[in-house]
Every structure is written in structure tokens, then in C-alpha cells.
Amino acid sequence: MFSYTSGMASPTELLPQKERERRLEEAGHNVFNLASEDVFVDLLTDSGTGTMSDAQWAALMEADEAYAGSESFKALKSAISEVMGFDRVVPTHQGRGAENVLYGCLIEDGDVVPNNTHFDTTRAHVAENGGDPVDFPVEGADDPDSEEAFRGNLDSKKVRELAADVGAERIPAVILTITNNSVAGQPVSMGNIEETRELADELDATFVIDACRFAENAFFVREREDGYADRSTAEIAREQLSHADAIVMSGKKDGLVNAGGFVGVRDPELFERTKQRAILYEGFSTYGGMAGRDMAAMAVGLREAVTEEYLGARIGQVRSLGERLRQEGVPIYTPVGGHAVYVEAGRALSHIPDEEFPGQALVCELYREGAVRGVELGSFAFPDTDRPELVRLALPRRTYHDEHLAHVAETAAAVVDRSEEVRGLEIVSEPENEALRHFSAELRPV
């Protein structure tokens, strides 16, 4: 068991209904525009919003700060080597910084980059560097009722077809995102990781793992894949990454910290290039935008993240939220993945057509009903794709209690009970870059 005793508590207040309605109106029906103090249970993201352990706080207090060669960097480097098996490490300010550094070194104009599914910042960085990001999730990935154990997997057959079509020389890298955030946080099997290794060798491409949630993925491999039940999650976590040529990491997820990230590579020449690019965009190659104390806390967090005690509590809590929602009759993507429960807004609000953003309507109702903040990951966030209309309820790590989960389930149930009353939305104003519209567009009820 993990007891969440950081020795601190902060009061939270549930605003009265009238007040919530006013704030939602002022926010232009976009919950990114709400102040966090207006939110009662904040499930917007699991990124950088978790609670650090006493051991992490102790490391943070003792950490040294130096521009070059700090003890804190040494501690981080040794934790990454031990937990993830990479000795060549370039620190960055967060995951997307790592993406910029690595993909800027690997990708050129005209390249095509396959991924099980690109997360939005990954897609943007691949495109920014002239590449065409292509998603190849396995068949059934968007079936919310499939019992398939590893729906996060990459469809390697489709990648081979792509290579035959465009030529392997145009594919500089193959990326696997574990777990697959854009496919409801579903895990990737060790078998699929091994297959991707072979595929990358065949194509002479760099095999990159986006390792943000590598520890959570290891939990599922241990639980579901033949031959892993007797292995520790720490061993499995390391084995997964042993197949990769490079990793990009957001420490804000399975690093159990509030800021930070890094790139890990094996090839010495690529290491030199990533270091040079990092100096330009992130900071000198022994801090990369992090304070020494951030690195010291992440060194401890990485070791905690791969333990069975932590992972059992973590995934157990996400499942418990899923189970509560299911019992209340709220349609969700099952089995539940690693970091979040994904609600099927298309089913919950089936009378709202996709053009009127059923997911965003549900997000607004969850706030109006119970000051719960989730995020839409459907036609509002991803224009011009045919993704299912999902709302993600992501759980911050080591932060909420059972009572919070009960509140979320009751809130969602109340919305589903009066679903007929819920109206769709239309966009009133949006930024020039449509791909980023869900962060700042404003909407109104139709």
C-alpha cells in the first residue's frame, strides 16, 4: 500500500450551481479557460499534476544547483540508467522539449513517420520537422467494447505496406507510444515491442519509444501477457525499453514529478547531435531547462514508479473510477487503460451530432453538474479525423481519494440521467491553427 501523506492538505470548495454556470459562460464553454480554484475534481490531465512522495521532497531539499555537471543531474542519470537502461541522456524541460530535440535530429522534409498513434505534441513535432505523421493502431483499437488485451499495439503489417509504397528510405523512425494515450491509454504488449524492433531493423529506421507511461504499460504486460506473471514490474519496465534505440520521456507522467523530461539514446553520434540541439532549445546538456531540484525529485520518482506497490494502487484507482462509472450506467471504453477513464460521449449524448461536439457538451455538463473537469478528445480536439467522440477523465497520481471518485461517478450519472436536455455546441471563435483549437476556442450552445 501507498499512503498519501505528504503532510499537506488544501481545502477545495464546490462552487454553487449558479456560480458554476457563470464561470462556464465566462470561459466560453471551454474548460481550459477555467481557473483551477473553480474546479472541484480536476481530471483534465495526469501530466504534472500528481503528488510527490516524502522521499522526493527530501531529495528536492538536498539537491544542488549548478549550470554544468550538478550532483542532481548525476542522480537523475543514474536512475535512468538503472530503471530504463539508457546511459546517454539529454534532459529537457518536459516531454515535448524531448520530442523537439530528438525529432529535429532524426526527421527531414519528405519523411514519413509511423506510430501506433501520435499524441498531439508528437504529431506537431514530426510535422514541424517536415515529416508526415501516420497512425497505425491495431484493428479494433477504436472498438470501446473489445476485450482484446493490448489494443495499444502498432499494426506492423500496415507499416510494411507503407514502406513498400513510399520506400523504406523515407521512414527514418518508427515510434511506439506506451501506453497509447490517443487509444484510451491502452497498453502495448512486449510481443508488439519485439515485433517493432524487427520492423525497424528491416527498414533501417530508428526505433523510438515514447516512454511517458512506460511503468503503467509494464503493469499490464505483467498482468496480461504470457510469461510475465512472475517477473517484477521493474524488470518488465526495463525490458520493454531495452529493445529501443531511443526514448522520449515526459517526467510529468511516470517520472512522478511536476516538471521535466529527457531524451535517451544509444548511438554516440546521435547523442552528440541531440546534445547540441538541446543546448539551443532547452539548456545546457546537464540540466535542459530543469532546476537541479527537479532532476533530483525525478530520480527518486522513476524508481518509485516501477514498483508493484505504487502501480497496483495507481492502476487500481483508475479501474475503480471506471467500475463506479459503469455501475452508474455511464458508457465507457473498456477494459479501462492506464491513466484515465474514457467516456463515450457519442453514446452518452447520442442525440447530438458530431458537428455539435457531443464530447465537449459532456465536458461542459460535468462541470455544470459537479465542477468536475475532464477533456474532450473527439471532433473538437481533432478536427478532420474520424476519431470516436471520447471524453478523458485522467487521474492525477497519488492525489485523490475514494470520495472524489464517488463524486465524479455521481456527477456523470446525473448528466447521463438528464442527457436529453443537453444541447450541442458551436464554435464562436477559434485560433488560426485549427490543430490546437481545443485549448483556446470559445463556444456557445446551439
Ligand code: F0G
Ligand atoms: N507523449 C505523450 C504520449 C503524452 O501523453 C504527452 C503529454 C507528451 C508526449 C508530451 O509531454 O506534456 O511533458 O510536454 N500528455 C499530456 C496529456 C499533456 O494530458 O496527455 P509534455
